[in-house]
Amino acid sequence: MNKARRNPFNLAAAHGILIVYTIIALFPVFVILINSFKERRSIFREPLALPHSESFSTVGYETVFNQGDFFLYFQNSLIVTVASLFFVLLFGAMAAFALAEYKFKGNTLMGLYLALGIMIPIRIGTVAILEMMVSTGLVNTLWALILVYTAQGLPLAVFILSEFMRQVSDDLKNAGRIDGLSEYTIFFRLVLPLVRPAMATVAVFNMIPIWNDLWFPLILAPAEETKTLTLGSQVFIGQFVTDWNAVLSALSMAILPVMVLYVIFSRQLIRGITSGAVK
Amino acid sequence: MRQSRIKWHIIVFLAPAVLVYTAIMIVPLFNTLRLSLFTEVDQERVYVGLENFRTLFGDPRWSESFWNALGNNFWFFFIHMLVQNPIGILLAALLSNPRLRFSALYRTAIFVPTILSFVIVGFAWKLILSPIWGIAPEMLDAVGLGFLYQPWLGLEETSLTTLALISVWQFVGIPMMLIYAALLSIPDEILEAGECDGITGMSAFWKIKLPLILPSIGIISILTFVGNFNAFDLIYAAQGALAGPNFATDILGTFMYRTFFGFQLQLGDPHMGSAIASAMFVIILIGVCFYLFAIQSRMRRYQF
Numbered sequence: 001m002n003k004a005r006r007n008p009f010n011l012a013a014a015h016g017i018l019i020v021y022t023i024i025a026l027f028p029v030f031v032i033l034i035n036s037f038k039e040r041r042s043i044f045r046e047p048l049a050l051p052h053s054e055s056f057s058t059v060g061y062e063t064v065f066n067q068g069d070f071f072l073y074f075q076n077s078l079i080v081t082v083a084s085l086f087f088v089l090l091f092g093a094m095a096a097f098a099l100a101e102y103k104f105k106g107n108t109l110m111g112l113y114l115a116l117g118i119m120i121p122i123r124i125g126t127v128a129i130l131e132m133m134v135s136t137g138l139v140n141t142l143w144a145l146i147l148v149y150t151a152q153g154l155p156l157a158v159f160i161l162s163e164f165m166r167q168v169s170d171d172l173k174n175a176g177r178i179d180g181l182s183e184y185t186i187f188f189r190l191v192l193p194l195v196r197p198a199m200a201t202v203a204v205f206n207m208i209p210i211w212n213d214l215w216f217p218l219i220l221a222p223a224e225e226t227k228t229l230t231l232g233s234q235v236f237i238g239q240f241v242t243d244w245n246a247v248l249s250a251l252s253m254a255i256l257p258v259m260v261l262y263v264i265f266s267r268q269l270i271r272g273i274t275s276g277a278v279k
Numbered sequence: 280m281r282q283s284r285i286k287w288h289i290i291v292f293l294a295p296a297v298l299v300y301t302a303i304m305i306v307p308l309f310n311t312l313r314l315s316l317f318t319e320v321d322q323e324r325v326y327v328g329l330e331n332f333r334t335l336f337g338d339p340r341w342s343e344s345f346w347n348a349l350g351n352n353f354w355f356f357f358i359h360m361l362v363q364n365p366i367g368i369l370l371a372a373l374l375s376n377p378r379l380r381f382s383a384l385y386r387t388a389i390f391v392p393t394i395l396s397f398v399i400v401g402f403a404w405k406l407i408l409s410p411i412w413g414i415a416p417e418m419l420d421a422v423g424l425g426f427l428y429q430p431w432l433g434l435e436e437t438s439l440t441t442l443a444l445i446s447v448w449q450f451v452g453i454p455m456m457l458i459y460a461a462l463l464s465i466p467d468e469i470l471e472a473g474e475c476d477g478i479t480g481m482s483a484f485w486k487i488k489l490p491l492i493l494p495s496i497g498i499i500s501i502l503t504f505v506g507n508f509n510a511f512d513l514i515y516a517a518q519g520a521l522a523g524p525n526f527a528t529d530i531l532g533t534f535m536y537r538t539f540f541g542f543q544l545q546l547g548d549p550h551m552g553s554a555i556a557s558a559m560f561v562i563i564l565i566g567v568c569f570y571l572f573a574i575q576s577r578m579r580r581y582q583f
Contacts (some may be wrong), residue, residue: 014373028403035520056306094336119567121509124560125307127553151303213394214512234398262394
């Protein structure tokens with residue numbers, strides 16, 4: 001009956017287009033990775049060849065390890081990302097619970113107020129944020145970044161989490177109340193475990209933009225000891241721009257952590273996007 | 280009696296989020312708008328009303344850069360709408376075919392560029408397109424198109440479009456995913472009903488699926504708009520704060536950064552920076568309001 005859907009030619013064409021696009025998507029990453037393991041001459045002579053015994057070299061990585069403090073940058077990125085996610089999830093879930101569970105004056109208004117930040121980017125306020133961080137002495141500390149990313153992540157977190165919390169059964173919470181549990185215990189013991197999948201979605205959504213951000217580390221924490229991996233690799237590559245081995249190795253090392261995270265969380269991420277949580 | 284008591288737990292639940300959000304996001308936003316009405320004279324802040332905006336839009340030294348950045352920003356957005364969204368829709372339409380195998384694999388692979396940082400994307404493409412390394416010219420040579428090669432990122436006429444296409448390459452995964460989700464949520468009964476009326480294949484896509492995914496296309500368009508009008512990172516990573524060559528790739532984000540942070544010989548000016556930020560705020564606000572009132576409210580949503 002349905003000729004178009006069964007037509008093997010159409011299916012082959014679909015595979016063809018998708019394969020071509022997959023190659024376009026992965027090609028630059030592939031080229032960077034293979035060339036980071038080659039010695040300088042082979043990088044230029046045969047850029048598309050895999051490294052073999054003759055051309056293999058890790059001289060770029062040696063430069064990166066000797067010159068750049070990538071371990072520190074990595075640690076900074078990790079601290080900032082994990083701490084921001086923790087606060088986004090904790091504060092976001094608490095506010096979402098208040099909005100979803102209790103009827104109080106100004107509930108809708110509060111919801112709208114918190115939702116404003118979904119569409120208005122926090123970067124617009126950078127000038128005043130920098131001024132505030134300077135006057136509170138938080139500039140060039142990781143706290144500056146953690147606070148900014150927490151504020152940036154909260155609007156969407158509250159929006160998504162309150163949608164999910166409305167679906168938690170009232171009977172369960174009321175049973176808890178009859179057993180004499182406080183509102184706090186109900187939230188932490190009964191409700192939070194039930195919305196764990198939504199929390200994971202929010203975490204994955206926030207993780208990548210925080211990890212990859214260049215704007216705020218550049219403006220709020222450019223000091224050597226607070227550089228994040230993204231800013232660190234930007235500065236490092238800028239300095240070593242003629243040392244192709246070092247640049248390619250630094251790029252590969254910056255790709256590695258995100259790729260590992262992506263492989264671990266890609267199912268969660270894709271499920272989160274396709275579940276319609278952001279519609 | 281109980282109704283009138285203050286419910287402390289509500290306040291405790293709301294307080295941390297509201298405080299952080301208000302202090303770090305809302306207050307600085309309004310402070311930035313306010314700062315744009317001041318200027319610095321002899322290290323003192325003086326109220327000048329809309330003078331900064333008059334300078335920004337009217338004084339040739341400033342207005343030239345501003346209109347250049349704004350125009351570039353619109354071109355940047357235009358390329359995204361023209362290239363990113365059609366490709367995203369095409370890929371999603373192909374992926375949503377239930378008989379297609381390996382679709383999860385394709386999805387995962389095509390989404391990879393989206394998770395990479397702008398620094399990686401910017402430098403990786405800079406290296407690949409570089410005439411020194413020669414990957415791009417060699418590959419074009421291999422298919423007999425070598426004469427087409429130019430150092431696209433280095434030429435004034437092509438650099439902005441090239442960067443926009445690099446950004447498209449990076450973000451095409453997002454429209455693909457959202458459209459894919461929307462296509463999956465179309466019930467089979469509707470498509471089968473169409474089949475009974477003889478609507479299959481391409482015409483089923485144009486006549487049934489496309490109208491049903493229009494709300495998702497609207498969301499993608501506004502996300503792209505907001506994202507493009509506060510973009511900065513890719514241009515900075517690939518071309519530096521000067522957005523070369525000769526400011527050909529300058530957009531509002533890089534213009535604001537240079538103005539408020541200073542570069543080379545020019546000193547940073549937080550008040551002019553705030554004025555540019557306020558202009559960006561108004562542009563984004565107009566876009567969002569246009570979407571909410573003119574597009575979203577008129578779009579019919581179908582409930583299945």
